[in-house]
Amino acid sequence: MLEKYNFKCDPSILQIRKGANLEVVEDGPLNVDVAIIGGGPAGLLLARLLSQAGASVIVLERQSRDYVLSRIRAGVLEWGAVETLRQAGVGERMDREGYVHEGVSLAAANAAFRVDFMKACGQPVMVYGQTEVTRDLYEALDRSDGVVVVQQAEDVQPHDIETERPFVTYRKDGIEHRIDCQFVAGCDGFHGVCRQTIPKAMRTEYERVYPFGWLGVLSRTEPVSDELIYAQHERGFALASMRNANLSRYYIQVPADQKAESWSDNEFWDELRRRLPDEAAETLETGPSVEKSIAPLRSFVSEPMRYGRLFLAGDASHIVPPTGAKGLNLAVSDVRYLAEGLVSALKDDDERGIDIYSARALDRVWRAIHFSWWMTSMMHRFPDQTPFDRRLQEVELRRIRDSPAAQTLMAEIYTGLPYDGNFEHLDRSVASA
Known part of the structure; x- marks a missing residue:
């Protein structure tokens, strides 16, 4: 029952911005085109794209x-995410x-080989931390009209x-x-x-919980390498990554029930060297x-x-193990499809884009x-793994090492499949409709 609430427009909103399309009524609820719940990279990017199109958010x-x-958080961006x-x-x-x-580089038994993305599929990836993406989005939204970010909303x-x-x-x-709004983005x-x-x-x-964490x-x-190293080892998986020339990010596979504080720095470095x-x-x-910290691994889709x-959009609907570097990139693709559909609905009263959003995403x-499950299954040691299973992992890695076709398939998905549909009309203004 709405009567139990004394609804007022948040005074911090009045102080932040009164954009041309942001309807502010001091004694009543705020009215916007889209209310976005969640201020991580997915929510902030969606707000930015919609505000570029003139929507109030x-x-x-x-x-x-x-x-x-x-x-x-993660730091590998598909090239489509870079362009977005x-x-x-x-x-x-x-x-x-x-x-x-x-x-x-992929490695097994302390020996590595390289997959050349440019040779295999013609596009690279960008290493740029999710925290930095979020910071850039915050700063852009601070300058945007018709959009407000409310922190510490309970x-x-x-x-x-x-x-x-x-x-x-x-x-x-x-x-x-x-x-009050026309649409809600979770x-x-x-x-x-x-x-x-x-x-x-x-x-x-749908869910699969893996019996280990990172x-x-x-x-x-x-950083130990100019590029990422994914290492399979009998003691468990390891990953060598980076944030910049003086900031490194390393991971090792550990049992799911372990605590980060049980590992000293020296113990971590010794184990990483072994793998x-x-x-x-x-x-x-x-x-x-x-x-x-220790991150649990799961695959999840709702x-x-x-x-x-x-x-x-994003983790509200799906989780992938970080092995395939897809979490942030899926959030970007969700938002790209959703922004396209919402702009069409707001500007042209055309809801075909939002009608197919779920299926497209x-x-x-x-x-x-599938790709993240495949990478995880190939590179990790599982508690119930048999010698037969280990030999299959070895064969799979050799197949990638020796087959240009296998490298192309891996590179195409790792660097990012193309987006379908038209993205250009996001530049059109909702306000002028």
Whole structure:
């Protein structure tokens, strides 16, 4: 019952911006085109693309900006994600400070070979941390008209999403607020409220939980390699990655029930050396860890990604193990498809794009789910693995090493499949419609 709320427009919104298309009523709810729940990279990128098209947008994030920017996440961008960030006007620092990688090394039994992306499929990847992408998006939105980001929004909840008049409520500083909107975008991650808003009878969930995690260490050391190294070893998987020329990111496979604090820095470095290719192990620079954590691995998909006027994007709908470097890239592709559909609906009253959004996004999601599962299965040691299973892993790696066709298939998916559909009309203005 709405009567139990004393809805007011959040005064912080009044102080931040009154854009041309942001309808602000001081004694009533805010009215926007799209309410976005979740202020991670998916929500912020969607807000940026919609604001470029002239839509009015509000982003509700439960954490502070400092907290969001303190999270250490993935750093490999498919080339399609790179181009999308450029089109969103947030690619300048990425192009200046990011690292273009034209290949990757795979290793087994401490011996490595390289997959040349340019030779195999003609496009590279960009190494640029998710935290930096998020920072760039925040700064761009600070300059955008018609968009507001509210941090530390509590008890966010979408309502009436089955109708043409959905709204969102939240609490800030002890006061309840309401946002009226045409559409709601759920970009609030795996543990968010949006997916749970869809009735259980209307959604199907698929999940595989892996019996291990990744112990990750961030260190202010020179990366051991100019490109990523994925290492399969009898003691478990290892990954050598980087953030910049003086900041390295390393991972080792550990049992799922282990705690990061049970590993000293020296124990981590010793174990990493054992698993890396010999040449890399000999030149590995070590130092104190800046950050140390364990990430569990799972594959998860919830279908559909649309229910009424609610649309899911990013981790709210799917999770992939980080082996395939697809998590952030799937969020970008979801947002790209969703932004395209929402702009058409807002500008032209054409809802075909949002009608097919779930199917378009899920087609790409399942390809990434398969690729990430395949990489994970090939590179890790499983507790119940038999000698037969290990030999199959060895054969699979040799196949990639020796077959140009196998390298092309891997490179095409790793660097990013092309987007389908037309993206150009995102530049059209909703405001002029």
